[in-house]
Amino acid sequence: MKRLLTIMRKEVRHILRDPLTLLLILALPASLLILLGYGITGTSTGVTMGIVDFDKSDSSRAYVERFTASNDFKLTHDLQNEEDMVRKIETDKMDIGIIIPESFERELLTNGSANVMILLDGSGNPTDVSTAELKLTAISEMANQDLILKKVDVSGQARTLQMPINTTVKTLYNPNGNARLYMIPGLIPIILQVQAILLAALSIVREREQGTMEQLIVTPIRSWELMLGKIIPYLVVCMLNLLLMIWMGDFLFGVSVRGSVGELVGLSAIFILGSLGMGVLISNISKTQMQAVYISVFVVIIPAIILSGLMFSRESMPDFTYWYSELLPVTQYLEITRGIIVRGVDAATLLFTSTLPMVIMSVGYFIASVFAFRKHL
Amino acid sequence: MTENTIEVKNLVKTFGKFRAVDDISFYIPQGEIFGLLGPNGAGKTTTIRMLIGLLRPDSGSAHVLGFDVRKKPEEVKKRIGYMSQKFSLYNDLTVRENLDFYAAIYNNMPFRQRRERVDEMLEMVELGHIQRSQTRSLSGAWRQRLALACAIIHRPKMLFLDEATAGVDPVARRQFWDLIYRLASEGISVLATTHYMDEADYCNTIAMMYQGRLISLASPDTIKESLPGTLLQIDLGDPLEAQKVLINDPRVLNVSIQGMQLHVTVKKESDINAIQRLLNKANLPPNTIEIIQPSLEDAFTSLVSQQRVLDQ
Ligand SMILES: Nc1ncnc2c1ncn2[C@@H]1O[C@H](COP(=O)(O)OP(=O)(O)OP(=O)(O)O)[C@@H](O)[C@H]1O
Ligand SMILES: [Mg+2]
Numbered sequence: 253m254k255r256l257l258t259i260m261r262k263e264v265r266h267i268l269r270d271p272l273t274l275l276l277i278l279a280l281p282a283s284l285l286i287l288l289g290y291g292i293t294g295t296s297t298g299v300t301m302g303i304v305d306f307d308k309s310d311s312s313r314a315y316v317e318r319f320t321a322s323n324d325f326k327l328t329h330d331l332q333n334e335e336d337m338v339r340k341i342e343t344d345k346m347d348i349g350i351i352i353p354e355s356f357e358r359e360l361l362t363n364g365s366a367n368v369m370i371l372l373d374g375s376g377n378p379t380d381v382s383t384a385e386l387k388l389t390a391i392s393e394m395a396n397q398d399l400i401l402k403k404v405d406v407s408g409q410a411r412t413l414q415m416p417i418n419t420t421v422k423t424l425y426n427p428n429g430n431a432r433l434y435m436i437p438g439l440i441p442i443i444l445q446v447q448a449i450l451l452a453a454l455s456i457v458r459e460r461e462q463g464t465m466e467q468l469i470v471t472p473i474r475s476w477e478l479m480l481g482k483i484i485p486y487l488v489v490c491m492l493n494l495l496l497m498i499w500m501g502d503f504l505f506g507v508s509v510r511g512s513v514g515e516l517v518g519l520s521a522i523f524i525l526g527s528l529g530m531g532v533l534i535s536n537i538s539k540t541q542m543q544a545v546y547i548s549v550f551v552v553i554i555p556a557i558i559l560s561g562l563m564f565s566r567e568s569m570p571d572f573t574y575w576y577s578e579l580l581p582v583t584q585y586l587e588i589t590r591g592i593i594v595r596g597v598d599a600a601t602l603l604f605t606s607t608l609p610m611v612i613m614s615v616g617y618f619i620a621s622v623f624a625f626r627k628h629l
Numbered sequence: 630m631t632e633n634t635i636e637v638k639n640l641v642k643t644f645g646k647f648r649a650v651d652d653i654s655f656y657i658p659q660g661e662i663f664g665l666l667g668p669n670g671a672g673k674t675t676t677i678r679m680l681i682g683l684l685r686p687d688s689g690s691a692h693v694l695g696f697d698v699r700k701k702p703e704e705v706k707k708r709i710g711y712m713s714q715k716f717s718l719y720n721d722l723t724v725r726e727n728l729d730f731y732a733a734i735y736n737n738m739p740f741r742q743r744r745e746r747v748d749e750m751l752e753m754v755e756l757g758h759i760q761r762s763q764t765r766s767l768s769g770a771w772r773q774r775l776a777l778a779c780a781i782i783h784r785p786k787m788l789f790l791d792e793a794t795a796g797v798d799p800v801a802r803r804q805f806w807d808l809i810y811r812l813a814s815e816g817i818s819v820l821a822t823t824h825y826m827d828e829a830d831y832c833n834t835i836a837m838m839y840q841g842r843l844i845s846l847a848s849p850d851t852i853k854e855s856l857p858g859t860l861l862q863i864d865l866g867d868p869l870e871a872q873k874v875l876i877n878d879p880r881v882l883n884v885s886i887q888g889m890q891l892h893v894t895v896k897k898e899s900d901i902n903a904i905q906r907l908l909n910k911a912n913l914p915p916n917t918i919e920i921i922q923p924s925l926e927d928a929f930t931s932l933v934s935q936q937r938v939l940d941q
Contacts (some may be wrong), residue, residue: 258733269721463717470711
């Protein structure tokens, strides 16, 4: 026990000794939240739209107004021909284009229906694209038009539209489309994940690289004393990061915790312990700091960012990817932070979907790391 | 059995197919300084690592302070000090913090006693005046002394020094060895590896290691005396050229260049005239030729070259 405290004291000295280290590990995570928090514009600016109106009739103008009347579409370009339109979409100047043929009004009056062509940028943010698709369809159906949809697929990614679609889009919990409300509770887990895994892995591998580990191994210290002594100070660091981020989310961005702060902090502590454990496991198989960074970044951190549900919905993932993300506790932890902060639910509500899996896995990683950690070179 | 601090029997360590330590046996009586010499890659560090529980031997036995290093490595660890080949203290901690850290890790003294022990060590290695400096700012010799102090702060009975004085100036090395002498006189046994032959003269016993094997084990004097033939020290203009001339002569056992001089081991004293003639003929007239007492360095090069011949 005394030896455990000795290691902790040394570790704290390493942290406090170098002002730059201190600044990096305490201020950088919070600064990242500021950068990304401001980077995400408060409300969706809507889909930008261009038109080519060959008809220039009352009907065609009325049709376009159906789009511009809703806040979701913004008419930014009035164009002359299709090539212009394709080029604008290809160069990312706008998101969708509508071409209204010369015969639009005539057909509408004679047949009761008419054709328009809609060009849609399939390479955009997938959620934006599907939102746009849904809204387009809805509006066009209201306008009672037959649509010919053609994709301008800059990325080569194909997407089929199913028609007709009867959809009412209603956004729950975030009616104003405040992206921050959604992103900040998502960024907190990712930042903590990166922080915990790197701090733990590097602090152990650094000693191995410096040669100080060799010196420690020949002392009578026990493996678990060495390991806990090293990670407890980093648990404290990560908890400070967490509190700072929660406070900043509220103070700077107005994203306050609607659920129980106690539950959030308690579950976060468990998540952080698990992540520190993952860092220790990585340190076990790394001989150098570079190897540790590579394994951390490519095996855990990047998958955590992409697959955890921070940016993309996990429902459509293939099985392998889905299960890989399930093995990262950050995936469930992210559902917990979003649940508690945005929706104000309690941990019990998420018990089987998120809380229990997250707790079991984090504790599992942590226990595995305690047993796997050996004093070795 | 327990009279000897270290007893090693038929110790073997292989890395894959490579035998880094090949069936070595030796013992170290209490309070002795034991020198382990040998060229790079001879297996010195590997031997030490097995004795301190960092590496598991493949076969053979090793007892340190009466404990079997395979069965009771933790008992061994409590009682030994180790200075590794690579400087391994915390650069961002101060001199005092490093000492205090190791004192606390061994956990064998209360706080007040620990502080006194740290002060005592600082005084012994004469680093009291810079105890609050970060270790990274220390010169080579100071680091070495700090590392020694950290290695003995818990009063070990056995001290392992792996090239402890590498890269330190001669004066500092002398001071360092004076410290080691003091420790040995207090009853601490020492196993030291080194490349410096003058340091080997400080040792009670010297083991020469070559390609994993012990090729000689004796006191420095015995080793010097046991050298076959007669050692000649030749002073001449071009020792390199002269070496080429002499090396294939049947009367010559060994030739080495030591400083600006040529050291030639010949079979018998009377060969001195033949050597003189040979050099004159090769247009490399020697300034002086004298018979000298071999140094450990001569003994070492001679032993290694003998071993090379045997291996072929
Ligand atoms: N972990 C290892 N894996 C494989 N080979 C090793 C390992 N450790 C040492 N060796 C090899 O064993 C041999 C002996 O190494 P060792 O470090 O014991 O030599 P040494 O006598 O201490 O040399 P030096 O004077 O250079 O320190 C070397 O050839 C080295 O390459
Ligand atoms: Mg070595």
